[in-house]
Amino acid sequence: MAANEADTLLHVLDDDLIDDEDRQQDIESTLGDRKSPGETFDTSQLQAPNANDFSNARLIEELEGRRMRPTGFRDQDIIALQKVLDAEFEQEKEHLIRQHNEKKEQAMKEAGLQRRRAQLEKQLTEEKQEVAQNKIVAGWLSLVKQDETPLTARIEVNSISARALAKAMWTNTSLTSLDLARNNLDDFAGAYIAKLLKRNTALVKLELDSNNLGCRACNAFGEALLSNNTLQHLGLESNPLTNEGEKPAGFRYMVQALSKNAALTSLNLWRCGLGTPAGHDLAAGIQANRTITFLELGNNSLALSDLRQIGARVKDNRCHYDALQQQAMAKQREQDRILQEEKKAQDLLRKERELHDWLEAQRLLRAEERRAEEEERFRRHVWQFVS
Known part of the structure; x- marks a missing residue:
C-alpha cells in the first residue's frame, strides 16, 4: 500500500x-x-x-x-x-x-x-x-478528509503527523482557520504545510508561530504565495526563518512572491531573527504589494531605513484599503438606496394592484346584487300576473 x-x-x-x-x-x-x-x-x-x-x-x-x-x-x-x-x-x-x-x-x-x-x-x-498512535490526530485527519471540520481548529501535531495533515488538507474545503503554533515543527514539516496552500482553496488564516521553520519552509511559502489567492493571514512569529541570517535565500524568495500575491493582508514576522540583509529583501519585495495592511516586524534588528520604507508601503496599502472600503460602502449604500426605491415602487404597485382588484371585486359584487334584484322583481312580476 x-x-x-x-x-x-x-x-x-x-x-x-x-x-x-x-x-x-x-x-x-x-x-x-x-x-x-x-x-x-x-x-x-x-x-x-x-x-x-x-x-x-x-x-x-x-x-x-x-x-x-x-x-x-x-x-x-x-x-x-x-x-x-x-x-x-x-x-x-x-x-x-x-x-x-x-x-x-x-x-x-x-x-x-x-x-x-x-x-x-x-x-x-x-x-x-x-497517526495510529495518536487517536486525536487520527480523528482530525478523518474530519479533514470528509470535509466535516469546524471552521476554525487548533490541532496539536508533531513534525511527522503534520505532514499527514498537510496532505489531507489538499482538498479540504471546510476548514478556514488552522492553528499549528507551538508544535515544535521542523523546517521539513513547515515546507509540507506551506505547499498545501498551492492546492487548498479554503484556508484563510494559518498560524505557525513558535516552531522551527527555516529556509526550506520560506521557499515553499514563496512558491505557494505565487498562486494562492485565498490566504489572508500568515503567522510566522518566533521562527528562525533565516537561521540568524546564515540562510537568507528562502526568505528572499518568499518576500519576492509578495509582489505577485493579491490575497494576503496580514503577515506576522515578529522575533524571527531576520537581520539587516533580510530587511533589505523585505523592503524590496513588498514595494509592489498592494494588499498587506498589517505587518509585524518587531525584534528583528532591521535597519531603520528599511523599517521606514516598509512602514510607508504598509501605510499606503492601509489607505488604499480604507479607500476601497469607503468605495465599497458607498456602492453598498447606493445599492441599498436603489433597492429601497425599487421596494417602494413595488409596494406602491402592489397597493395599486390591490386597490384595482378590490374595486373590480366591488363592481362584480354590485353587478351580482343588481342581477339578483332584477331576478327577484321579475319573479314577483310573473307571480302577480299568474295570480
Missing part, C-alpha cells in the same frame, strides 16, 4: 519535500555519480583510421566513396583522405560520448527516482505509524 501511495505522490510532490538527511544523501550520491572516474567514457584507445595503411585500391575506393577524385599521386591522396577521416572520427567520438552521457544521465534519473520512491515510502510509513 505504501509503495502505491509513494508512486502517486511522486507525480504530485515537489522535489524539495524530502527530509534533510535523505536529501543530503541523495545529493551526495548524485554528485558522487557525476565525479566517479570509472563512469567517464574513455576515448584514449580510439583512433581514426590511418589512410597510409590502405592499399592503392582501398585508397581509391575510400576517396570515390566520399565523392573525392583521386589525383593519381598516393601521398597527396593520403593527405586529403586523412583530413576527412580525422573529421569523421571526431564526429563519431562526440556521438559516442554524447550517447554515453545520455545513458548515464538516464541511469542517474532512474536511480534518483528509486531513491525518492524509497524516501516517500519511508515517510508514509512513519506518518501512518504516528
Whole structure:
C-alpha cells in the first residue's frame, strides 16, 4: 500500500519535500555519480583510421566513396583522405560520448527516482505509524478528509503527523482557520504545510508561530504565495526563518512572491531573527504589494531605513484599503438606496394592484346584487300576473 501511495505522490510532490538527511544523501550520491572516474567514457584507445595503411585500391575506393577524385599521386591522396577521416572520427567520438552521457544521465534519473520512491515510502510509513498512535490526530485527519471540520481548529501535531495533515488538507474545503503554533515543527514539516496552500482553496488564516521553520519552509511559502489567492493571514512569529541570517535565500524568495500575491493582508514576522540583509529583501519585495495592511516586524534588528520604507508601503496599502472600503460602502449604500426605491415602487404597485382588484371585486359584487334584484322583481312580476 505504501509503495502505491509513494508512486502517486511522486507525480504530485515537489522535489524539495524530502527530509534533510535523505536529501543530503541523495545529493551526495548524485554528485558522487557525476565525479566517479570509472563512469567517464574513455576515448584514449580510439583512433581514426590511418589512410597510409590502405592499399592503392582501398585508397581509391575510400576517396570515390566520399565523392573525392583521386589525383593519381598516393601521398597527396593520403593527405586529403586523412583530413576527412580525422573529421569523421571526431564526429563519431562526440556521438559516442554524447550517447554515453545520455545513458548515464538516464541511469542517474532512474536511480534518483528509486531513491525518492524509497524516501516517500519511508515517510508514509512513519506518518501512518504516528497517526495510529495518536487517536486525536487520527480523528482530525478523518474530519479533514470528509470535509466535516469546524471552521476554525487548533490541532496539536508533531513534525511527522503534520505532514499527514498537510496532505489531507489538499482538498479540504471546510476548514478556514488552522492553528499549528507551538508544535515544535521542523523546517521539513513547515515546507509540507506551506505547499498545501498551492492546492487548498479554503484556508484563510494559518498560524505557525513558535516552531522551527527555516529556509526550506520560506521557499515553499514563496512558491505557494505565487498562486494562492485565498490566504489572508500568515503567522510566522518566533521562527528562525533565516537561521540568524546564515540562510537568507528562502526568505528572499518568499518576500519576492509578495509582489505577485493579491490575497494576503496580514503577515506576522515578529522575533524571527531576520537581520539587516533580510530587511533589505523585505523592503524590496513588498514595494509592489498592494494588499498587506498589517505587518509585524518587531525584534528583528532591521535597519531603520528599511523599517521606514516598509512602514510607508504598509501605510499606503492601509489607505488604499480604507479607500476601497469607503468605495465599497458607498456602492453598498447606493445599492441599498436603489433597492429601497425599487421596494417602494413595488409596494406602491402592489397597493395599486390591490386597490384595482378590490374595486373590480366591488363592481362584480354590485353587478351580482343588481342581477339578483332584477331576478327577484321579475319573479314577483310573473307571480302577480299568474295570480
